[in-house]
Every structure is written in C-alpha cells, then in structure tokens.
Amino acid sequence: MIKKHIHTFDLMQYPYRINWEITQQCNFSCAYCSNYETVNKATPPKVYTPAEIASFFEHTEKQWLILITGGEPFLYPDFVEVCTELSKHHFLQINTNLSSSETFRFADSIPPDKVFNISASFHHYYRKEENDKKEFIKKCHYLLARDFQLIANLVAYPTLFDTIENDIATLKSEGIDSMLFGYRGLYQGKQYPYAYSPYELELIKKYAIDDTEIKIATNSLNYYGYYCEAGRHYFSMKENGDIGRCFTLSKKIGNLFDDSFKTIEKLRPCISHQCTDCYNGPASVTGKKAATFNIWLEKKRYNK
Ligand code: SF4
Numbered sequence: 179m180i181k182k183h184i185h186t187f188d189l190m191q192y193p194y195r196i197n198w199e200i201t202q203q204c205n206f207s208c209a210y211c212s213n214y215e216t217v218n219k220a221t222p223p224k225v226y227t228p229a230e231i232a233s234f235f236e237h238t239e240k241q242w243l244i245l246i247t248g249g250e251p252f253l254y255p256d257f258v259e260v261c262t263e264l265s266k267h268h269f270l271q272i273n274t275n276l277s278s279s280e281t282f283r284f285a286d287s288i289p290p291d292k293v294f295n296i297s298a299s300f301h302h303y304y305r306k307e308e309n310d311k312k313e314f315i316k317k318c319h320y321l322l323a324r325d326f327q328l329i330a331n332l333v334a335y336p337t338l339f340d341t342i343e344n345d346i347a348t349l350k351s352e353g354i355d356s357m358l359f360g361y362r363g364l365y366q367g368k369q370y371p372y373a374y375s376p377y378e379l380e381l382i383k384k385y386a387i388d389d390t391e392i393k394i395a396t397n398s399l400n401y402y403g404y405y406c407e408a409g410r411h412y413f414s415m416k417e418n419g420d421i422g423r424c425f426t427l428s429k430k431i432g433n434l435f436d437d438s439f440k441t442i443e444k445l446r447p448c449i450s451h452q453c454t455d456c457y458n459g460p461a462s463v464t465g466k467k468a469a470t471f472n473i474w475l476e477k478k479r480y481n482k
C-alpha cells in the first residue's frame with residue numbers, strides 16, 4: 179500500500195461530517211463514473227448563493243467537515259465563493275477532476291488548513307495527451323506549493339491495467355502521490371469489483387490507501403448490526419439538499435435547504451449488508467454490536 183496522506187480514520191478527528199453531491203453536472207463522461215446513471219442527466223435544482231449555503235450550514239449549529247463531490251464541484255455557480263464562505267466556519271474536502279481554471283483562484287483564496295484533502299481524479303482517457311497531463315500536473319503543483327493536502331486518485335477500470343502503473347509513476351516523478359480505487363459496476367457482463375483477477379487485486383492492494391478497496395472487492399465491508407455514527411455524526415446530502423444517514427442508507431431524513439434537517443441523538447445500528455460509503459463508512463461505524471431488537475427497530479423506522 180502507498181504512503182498515506184489521508185487515512186480513513188483521520189476523518190474521525192472531525193466530529194460532524196457530511197458528504198455532499200453538490201452537482202450532478204460534469205464536463206467529463208467517464209465510463210466508470212459511480213454516478214453514471216445520474217451525471218448530466220437531471221435538470222440541476224435551484225442554485226443558492228454562497229451566503230445562503232453558508233447560512234444553511236450555520237442553522238445546524240455544528241462545525242462540519244463538508245466533503246464536496248459531484249459531478250464536478252467546480253461547475254457549481256460561484257464555487258470558489260461557496261468554498262470561501264464555508265471555510266470561514268467549517269472544513270472542506272473537494273473531489274475534483276481538476277479541469278477548471280478556477281482551481282488557481284481556489285488555491286489563492288481558501289486557507290489550506292481549512293481543507294482536509296483535495297482528491298484530484300486523474301482520468302486516463304481525458305489525460306492521455308501530453309498537454310492534458312501537463313495541465314493536471316500544473317494544477318496539482320499549484321495546490322501543493324500552497325500547502326494543500328492533495329492526492330491523485332485513479333480508477334482501476336478493466337481496460338486501464340496497461341496504463342495504471344505508468345500514470346502513477348509519472349505522477350510520482352512529479353511529486354504527486356496517487357491512490358487507486360476499485361471500479362464498481364458492470365464491464366462486459368461481469369460485476370466489478372468482484373470480477374477482478376488475483377493479479378488485478380494485487381495491483382489495487384499495492385496502490386490502495388488502506389484495505390478498504392480489498393474489503394469491497396471481497397464483499398467484506400459489511401457492518402450489519404453494528405452501531406454507526408451515520409445519521410448522528412455523518413450524513414450524505416444530495417444536490418437538492420436532501421439528507422440521508424449515508425449514501426448506502428440514503429432515505430431522506432431531512433433537507434438542509436428547507437431547515438427540516440436535525441441530527442439524531444442516539445446511535446443507530448447499520449442495517450445494510452454492504453457499506454458503499456467507503457472511507458466514510460468505516461470511519462463512522464463503531465465496534466459495538468446492537469441487540470437484535472434494536473436492529474429490528476431501525477429496520478422498521480427506516481422502512482416506514
Ligand atoms: S469526472 Fe468524475 S463525476 Fe465526472 S464523469 Fe468522470 S467520474 Fe463522473
């Protein structure tokens with residue numbers, strides 16, 4: 179495994195975490211996109227101003243680590259200003275394909291100590307030409323030179339095994355660490371990550387940030403019955419503000435934008451046999467198993 183810049187459990191230093199799909203719009207169209215069904219397909223919901231977004235978070239009276247993902251977050255109107263407002267009282271993590279020229283303004287405007295991590299997605303099909311690769315590297319250098327924590331991420335799509343190690347080595351030679359995600363989805367009728375060969379799994383293990391990817395590939399990210407902070411200290415949020423316990427148990431429990439969201443007081447058990455909230459799931463689950471009655475109660479509550 180690679181030298182760790184971030185670790186699943188580093189997330190735990192932030193008591194309140196929310197994973198926000200700020201937009202479903204994207205300027206790329208990757209075959210392996212985890213939001214393939216929704217990205218670029220829906221009409222964007224109402225856009226809020228940076229000040230409005232900051233005030234929605236202030237109403238919660240919590241300090242958040244806001245993990246902003248998409249789509250491509252930089253496509254959200256006034257995204258740098260949104261980050262400027264949010265970073266006054268909260269911490270950020272940004273998942274981005276680094277295609278926007280706004281990256282430079284972001285780097286010059288946001289205090290690096292308010293950013294937990296920038297997860298820079300290196301998409302081979304959009305970066306295989308020399309100029310495109312250089313543009314990605316230039317933006318990484320710009321952010322790194324300003325002390326942002328940054329790690330490049332690549333997806334182990336079945337057609338990319340000939341290029342993955344080269345791409346990782348190129349980035350490494352430029353002082354940029356990378357991590358490899360397993361692909362989740364269908365390719366030629368096979369369901370990934372379960373269809374990876376032992377060789378492919380070894381490669382994933384070599385460049386994964388911890389053992390989460392291997393656990394997903396071997397179907398062992400299963401916390402069924404364990405108490406989890408999801409719903410109390412960790413949440414998922416869709417672009418329209420709907421909030422769920424997590425992206426796996428995503429049933430709406432409130433909406434940030436209409437002030438109907440409240441954190442729950444008591445820990446509740448996980449009722450899913452597979453946690454797709456990789457990194458955030460393992461950081462939220464506790465080692466304590468719930469009684470059968472409490473699992474039944476949570477299922478009843480969830481299915482209401
Ligand atoms: S850049 Fe990210 S959000 Fe956009 S299509 Fe590719 S994987 Fe999906």
Ligand code: SF4
Pocket residue numbers: 401406407408423424425426427447448449450452453454455458459460462463
């Ligand atoms: S373990 Fe994962 S799926 Fe289960 S409640 Fe926690 S975050 Fe959600």
